[in-house]
Amino acid sequence: MNVKTEIPVYDINNFREYKTQGLVASRFGHYAKAHAHLHSPHRHSFYHLVFFSQGTGHHHIDFKQFEVKPSSMYFMIPGQVHSWSFASEPDGYIINFSKDYFSNFLSNNTYFHNFSVFSGIADQQVIEVDEDTAAAIVESFEDILKEGAVNGLLRDDLVRSLLLQIFIRAERASGHKIEVTANSYNHTIFRNFQKLIAEHYTTLKLPKEYAALLYITPNHLNALCKDIMGVSAGELIREQVILEAKRLLINLDLSIAEVADKLNFSDHSYFIKFFKKHEGITPEKFRKSNILQHGK
Template sequence: MRNEIPIYDISSLAGFRKEDIMVSKFGPYSKTHQHLHYPHRHSFYHVVLFTEGAGAHSIDFESFEVRPWQIYFMIPGQVHSWSFAGPVDGYVVNFSSTYFQSFLLLTEYLQRFSFFNGVVKDSVLQVPEDCQSAIKGIFEELLITGTQNKRFSDDYIKVLLLKLFIMLSDLLVEKSEEYVSSYNYTLLRNFQQLIERNYTLIRLPKEYAELLYITPNHLNALCNDLLGMAAGEVIRNRVILEAKRLLVNLELSITEISTQLNFNDNSYFTKFFKKYVGVTPEEFRKKTLK
C-alpha cells in the first residue's frame, strides 16, 4: 500500500522537545515547518492557541476562520491544514497518545474532555477575555518548565496541561460526571473504537451489535440518544471521512482508494460517495486541493 498523506511525529518537529512532548511559540513553529500548511496528519495530540493573526484552519475538511484567542484541539489521525493571511502567533503543544499513561490511573482520562472526542465542532474554542491572561500564563509556564531539567519537570508539565484542559472544560457546557461514567457512555466509546478498527471490513450495525453483546435496536437507540444519529450513519460517516482523507493524496487513484476502503468496485464507491457527500470523489479532490 502506498503512503497516504504525510504523517508527522514529534521527533520530526523543532522546538523544546522531550521524548513525548513538544511546546513552542506558534510563530517560529509555523515558519520552521512550512510543509505543515499543506494537508497532513499527526501521530500525536495537537493543541494550538492563536493570540494574533488571521486566515483559515481546516480540520477533517471543516474550515474555521482563524481569530485571536481561538484554541484548537486535534487528536491523532485527523487531517488538517493552515492558510494564514499575514503573520500569526500563539502557542503549540504536541504530546504523544501515551504521554499521560504512566501518570494517570484512568487511561482514557483525556476522552472525558469533549474537545478530545474527535468531533470537529467540539474541538475549536474561543477563550473569553476574562480568562485569556490565565490561559496564556499556563502556556508560558509550559515553555519555561520545558527548558528546565529538574527532577519533577516532566510531571509538572503534565499537571500544567491537565490544569489547562480542566480550565477550558469548565468554560463549556460539559456533560455531567454521571453521564461520563455511565454504562451507556462506555458502550458508545466501545462502539466507536470498534468502528475505528473495523470500518473497512464491517459496515452493518447488527454486526457491531453482536460484538457488543447488545441488540441492533439497543445500539440504534444509544446512538440516537447520545449522538443524534442512527448507528448506520455513525459507521458510514467514518468511511466517508477516511475516503476524504485518502483523496487528498494525489498519488492514490480513485480505484486504489476504493480498494483500500474495501468497496467491490470503483463504480460502487463513486455512487456511495456522491450519494452522501453530494459530489463525486474526483470532484471532491479537485475542489479540496484548489
C-alpha cells in the first residue's frame, strides 16, 4: 500500500474463494499469495480468523505487534486495522465471515459478547493452543473446507456449527474466563457504552456525557468499566481517540492539523500534547515510525 492513501476497507464480497452466505474459507498459504494487500495496513467489514500451521513473522493489530508462529490464532472484528509481515512461508487456515453470518442461526444476537477473542482488544485476540487443541481445530477447519466442495444437506448449518466449535476451543485455550453474565444489566450498559464511544468519540470526550445517554450516573459508568475492563470510563474514551488518531496518521495526505480537526480538537497543538502524553511520542514521530514499518 502506498501509505499516502487512506487505509482501505475490504468487504467480504471482494473475495472469490469458497464463499456461501457471507463466508470465505481457504488455506492461508493460497490466500496469502492471492492477496498482496495482507502486507499493508487495511481494515475489514467482516470478522476474520487465522490459524497458522507453519510460518514465522509478525502481525500488527491496531498498531500492536504480535509474533506469528505455528499453532497461533488471530481473531479480528470489523473495523480493526491490521497487516502481516512474514519471515518464512506461512500456511494454515483463514475464515472470513460477515456480520450477519450467524444472525439466522443463533437466537441470541449478543452471543459473541461471551468471547474475549471477539472483544476488539488486540491483546485478547491472539492466542496459542496446545497440541491436542490444535489437532481438534485443524480437523474442524478441514471439515469446513470439505463442506465447501459439496452441497450436502444443511451444509451451511454444519459449517456454522464447526465454526462455533473452533471459537469455543480457542476461548478455552485463551485462559480468559467466558463471561456468562454478558447479558446482565451492567454488561448490556457496557456494550452500549462501547458502541456510543465508536459513534461519538469526536464530539463526546467526557464520561458524564456518555452516562447521560445511558441514563446512569457517571460514578455507575466508571464503576462498571473498572469492574469489566479494569480501567476507567475516561481511559476507554481516550483509548478510542488515540486509536482513531493513529488510523488517521497513516494517511500522509492529511497534515497533523487536519488530523486534529477530524478528531474535533480545536487546537492542533493541544492534540500533539494529548497524543504525546498518552503515547510517549509525538504524532509526527508515530507517523515516521509507521512509514518505516509499512512504507514501500
